[in-house]
Each structure stands twice: as structure tokens, then as C-alpha cells.
Amino acid sequence: MREPEVVALDGDTIPDGLVEAALSYERALAEDDVALLDAFFVDGPAAVRTDADGVLTGHGAIARFRRLRGGAPARLLLRLEVVVLSPESAVTIATTSASGRSAALTQVWRRTPDGWRIAVAHVGAPASALDERVWRVAGAPLLPAASPGALDGMTVAVKDVFAVAGQRLGGGVPAFLAGRDPETANATAVQQLLDRGASVRGVAVTDEFAYSLTGVNPHHPPTPNVLHRGHLPGGSSSGPAAAVALGEAMVGLATDTAGSIRVPASYQGLWGLRTTHGAVDTSGMLPLAPSFDTAGWLARDGETLLRVAESVLGASTTASAAGLVTLEDLRLTDPVAAAFDAALDRLGPVRRVAYPLDELAAAFRTVQAAEAWRSHGAWILAHPGSLSADVAGRFAAAQLVTADDESAARAALDGHALRLRELLGDDVLVLPSTPTTPPPLDIAPASLDAVRAATTRLTSIAGALRAPAVSAPLLGPRGAAGGLCLVGSRGDDVQLVARMLDLATELTTEPRS
Missing domain, CATH: 3.90.1300.10 (Amidase signature (AS) domain)
Structure with missing residues (x-):
């Protein structure tokens, strides 16, 4: 996977392991590694994922959605911007490209005993020329x-x-x-x-x-x-x-x-x-x-x-x-x-x-x-x-x-x-x-x-x-x-x-x- 440009927006030092976790998440997404993707979200009812179709609340609902969707479209991670909230939490904004159209993925990460995990994810998909689902x-x-x-x-x-x-x-x-x-x-x-x-x-x-x-x-x-x-x-x-x-x-x-x-x-x-x-x-x-x-x-x-x-x-x-x-x-x-x-x-x-x-x-x-x-x-x-x-x-x-x-x-x-x-x-x-x-x-x-x-x-x-x-x-x-x-x-x-x-x-x- 091509290494993206990484920028700390507030000038703070990016916490150890965060960028590596974000890149690992992108690789798991590209490979549709459902088990690894599930592991990247915090466990329990507080995990949230949103996109143009609505809100999913709870790790179980997010994991089930991912199993049923049959993979995600291939995308290229171009830029990763980071806002450090504390040594234990940060926000990442990933700019991606798919089929020539750019999109943004915003995630709130938390450091846990098992490493960095996503608490909230918002998928800002690009406007599609044709939604083939519809x-x-x-x-x-x-x-x-x-x-x-x-x-x-x-x-x-x-x-x-x-x-x-x-x-x-x-x-x-x-x-x-x-x-x-x-x-x-x-x-x-x-x-x-x-x-x-x-x-x-x-x-x-x-x-x-x-x-x-x-x-x-x-x-x-x-x-x-x-x-x-x-x-x-x-x-x-x-x-x-x-x-x-x-x-x-x-x-x-x-x-x-x-x-x-x-x-x-x-x-x-x-x-x-x-x-x-x-x-x-x-x-x-x-x-x-x-x-x-x-x-x-x-x-x-x-x-x-x-x-x-x-x-x-x-x-x-x-x-x-x-x-x-x-x-x-x-x-x-x-x-x-x-x-x-x-x-x-x-x-x-x-x-x-x-x-x-x-x-x-x-x-x-x-x-x-x-x-x-x-x-x-x-x-x-x-x-x-x-x-x-x-x-x-x-x-x-x-x-x-x-x-x-x-x-x-x-x-x-x-x-x-x-x-x-x-x-x-x-x-x-x-x-x-x-x-x-x-x-x-x-x-x-x-x-x-x-x-x-x-x-x-x-x-x-x-x-x-x-x-x-x-x-x-x-x-x-x-x-x-x-x-x-x-x-x-x-x-x-x-x-x-x-x-x-x-x-x-x-x-x-x-x-x-």
C-alpha cells in the first residue's frame, strides 16, 4: 500500500502506534479481513459508525453490517490528518480516492490495553454517478x-x-x-x-x-x-x-x-x-x-x-x-x-x-x-x-x-x-x-x-x-x-x-x- 502523507494539524506529536494502526486498518479493509476489522472497533455498545445510509450503534451491529456487505470498494489512502486530543485519544481524517473520486473518513481513536481502537467512524462517501444498488x-x-x-x-x-x-x-x-x-x-x-x-x-x-x-x-x-x-x-x-x-x-x-x-x-x-x-x-x-x-x-x-x-x-x-x-x-x-x-x-x-x-x-x-x-x-x-x-x-x-x-x-x-x-x-x-x-x-x-x-x-x-x-x-x-x-x-x-x-x-x- 502506498504510504500517505501524514499531517498533525495542531502541531502536536502524534501518539506512538496511531498511524500504524490507521494504516493497518486500511490494509484490512482492502483485504476484507472481517475479523481484523472487527477487532479495530472498541467492544461494546459505545462503538458508532455512520455513513450516508444512517447510523450503526454497537460493536455487534457494526460487525454484522461488515459481514453482510461483501467487501468495500477499492480505495487509495492519499492523506492522513491527525488531531491529538490527549495521549490516549485522537481524531484522524483520511482522504481517499476511489474510481477517480475523493472521499473522507473521520475516525475517533482511543488507546486501549489491546492497542489503538476506533470508537466512532464517519464514512463520507463520494457522490456516485450511479448507485447500482438502486x-x-x-x-x-x-x-x-x-x-x-x-x-x-x-x-x-x-x-x-x-x-x-x-x-x-x-x-x-x-x-x-x-x-x-x-x-x-x-x-x-x-x-x-x-x-x-x-x-x-x-x-x-x-x-x-x-x-x-x-x-x-x-x-x-x-x-x-x-x-x-x-x-x-x-x-x-x-x-x-x-x-x-x-x-x-x-x-x-x-x-x-x-x-x-x-x-x-x-x-x-x-x-x-x-x-x-x-x-x-x-x-x-x-x-x-x-x-x-x-x-x-x-x-x-x-x-x-x-x-x-x-x-x-x-x-x-x-x-x-x-x-x-x-x-x-x-x-x-x-x-x-x-x-x-x-x-x-x-x-x-x-x-x-x-x-x-x-x-x-x-x-x-x-x-x-x-x-x-x-x-x-x-x-x-x-x-x-x-x-x-x-x-x-x-x-x-x-x-x-x-x-x-x-x-x-x-x-x-x-x-x-x-x-x-x-x-x-x-x-x-x-x-x-x-x-x-x-x-x-x-x-x-x-x-x-x-x-x-x-x-x-x-x-x-x-x-x-x-x-x-x-x-x-x-x-x-x-x-x-x-x-x-x-x-x-x-x-x-x-x-x-x-x-x-x-x-x-x-x-x-x-x-x-
Whole structure:
């Protein structure tokens, strides 16, 4: 490693061993020596690491983050400046260069019986031309607004399943992207936003063929979850959700087949709307299961989501006055169960009904699988090895669904939808958006399968009803326990968002003593 320029800013003598420790830390970073990097941080809860994505507190949280990130980008240490606080402590400011861009790393070091250790580290990363965790392609903007309108000034992150003029459509699969020509026109859902004054910031990453709820795609770096660092961002609309959560776009244009808007909204503390099936034209959108595929939007706040929904769908913003009903046997984990119960207590009378959700979800998954294989099976067979093991396994199971299986499941699902709608009447269904908080990135595969099954048990309800569903971060402080979900009647999309805004006011206002 090239020796950097070392400067004591206050003229004091640099304590023995400090520079050597700082250089050893840089070498360990370059070699991704996780054990040595862990040893360089002080033990216990007082260690702190911050970067553009937020704060990690405690040695354990920092060590776990480092294990999961898969190494750091190569960088060159150019200059090390030192401020001596005492013979036992100092601050270092390291100027580094990576890919031609400079950055700064500030660290507070303490002398311990085991040598110099880092107590606080702030990583000042350089502005990247493209954050590949979030974007496949981006611009400033990528596409300007087509005309002034109600969405003037809004920037949009488009999920990589919508046609964007001049760009190739990738569907989260590099081999699929490589075989595509640039699109000659925008998908209808994209053009609707451009025609109302919004601009496209870029095309955001997605899970492979959108057939996942995790937000993990091995073809690009892990998409961040800024609300729950080190945890899954939720899929398949992870990219547009992260772009919105990071403030890199105001709106995420996404799809929801079995929860792909509601899950990342719940995991990342966002508002999200799955629209009534067919309410938004899906022309120019890559299909997964057309009987359930919908387009919708993600936003950081309900007012923005309402503005977009009203602009595109053109319905009245009068809030739904229907009663609230929930289902028994939701099988929620803590803290979701506790937060949901607390929310119901604040919302007044909520009718409870029993329904066999396991049967509904099983029928939904069978129909979804059959349609997913029809959508992509021929391409998958012609391009073996192009998908990750997880998604490939899901498609392999889908291939086994017979015509009789699909027919029976479709009849069962239609029956469930009819009976459930009769039970609900004109009432609005209220549920947690997800039954769990976001799992950690290193969750065991078997446990992740269980989370997926439990999640689709709830999210398939809106799909079966072909109904709108809105998620808002109202369970726990700042939505830390997940999203609250309303499922309404077909066509009541805008009224449903307005109703959720009213509930948000009720839930965030201090109760009277």
C-alpha cells in the first residue's frame, strides 16, 4: 500500500502506534479481513459508525453490517490528518480516492490495553454517478416532463418492468436485458406521469422477473433499507422504494401482483398504493401474472401519494366513510401484533370476521405460478442458468402446475373472492401490510420461505379481490413495526388513500387522557 502523507494539524506529536494502526486498518479493509476489522472497533455498545445510509450503534451491529456487505470498494489512502486530543485519544481524517473520486473518513481513536481502537467512524462517501444498488440507469432527468400538469416538479423512479423510451427493459435479469432492443415508446403508466408534469429520474432495479418479495437480486449490489439497516428491503419493487426512501426520487412507479408495492412500503416506512386491477393500463409493462398484475405508486408521505393517485385516476378525494373490519387468525409476529392491536384500539369499533386464509392463499399461489410460467417459461427454458437459484426454483415449481391444477385453483379463488366480498360488504378491510418486520439479510433460507408464505397469506387477499390496497407506515414509531394496510372495493382507490390519511391523523395524534 502506498504510504500517505501524514499531517498533525495542531502541531502536536502524534501518539506512538496511531498511524500504524490507521494504516493497518486500511490494509484490512482492502483485504476484507472481517475479523481484523472487527477487532479495530472498541467492544461494546459505545462503538458508532455512520455513513450516508444512517447510523450503526454497537460493536455487534457494526460487525454484522461488515459481514453482510461483501467487501468495500477499492480505495487509495492519499492523506492522513491527525488531531491529538490527549495521549490516549485522537481524531484522524483520511482522504481517499476511489474510481477517480475523493472521499473522507473521520475516525475517533482511543488507546486501549489491546492497542489503538476506533470508537466512532464517519464514512463520507463520494457522490456516485450511479448507485447500482438502486438504479440500473439514471439521468438528470432521464426523461423530462412531456407537459406541465398537476405533478410538476415530481421525479419518478421507474421499476425495471416498464418500457421507458430509449432504454432497454431488463426485468431484473441481465441476460434478458442483453437480448432486448431499446424501447420506442413509454409504457402507458410512465407516459401518464410525464403528461402530468413529472419527470423520470431513472430506471430502478427489481427482483428477477418481479417473482419475489425479498428485494434481493444477486445481479447487483444489495439494495439498502434505510429504515432497518442490514435487513431485507422488500420486493419486487425494492429499487423504486429505496430511491424514494433515500430521497433520490419523489415517486416510485411500481407493480404489485402479490404484494410487491405493499411489502417494500412496509419494510422501508413508505406509503404505497396497489391500484384496482385494470385501473391503470398495463400496456408496455412486463407481465408476471396478468390476472393479478397492477401498477401503482410509492411515496414518502400520504399527501404525495394522494396527489399522484388523484391525478392519474381522476376520482374524488372524499375519504371513504365505510366501517372497518379485520380478520381473525392473522398469525402476526411481535412487534407487529402488538402494534396492530394498539392501532385497532385507537381506531374505534372494528368488526372481526373469520376466514380460511390458508385456502385462499394456496389457490392464489397456484394461479400466479401457472401464469408466471406462461409469461416467462419459454425464455427460461431457452436461457438455462440465467436466474438465481431462489427464483429459478420458484419457476421450476411453476412449470409443474398442470392445466387441471390451474383450473381448480382458479375456480376456488373466484369462490373465495365472492365469499370474502360478501363477508366484507361495503366495509374496508384493515390489516398489517406484512405479518413480520423485515427479516435480516442473513436469514436462513428455510426461515425466509416461511416469511414469504406468511406474507403472501395476507397480501394475496387484495389480489384475489382484484381490489385496491394502500399501505402506510403507521405500526409502531415511524412505522418501525411495519405498515397498516387498507383493502377497499374496486374503484375506490383514491377514496382509500384519503381514508388512510384520516386514520394516520387519528393514530399519530396523542390520545386524550
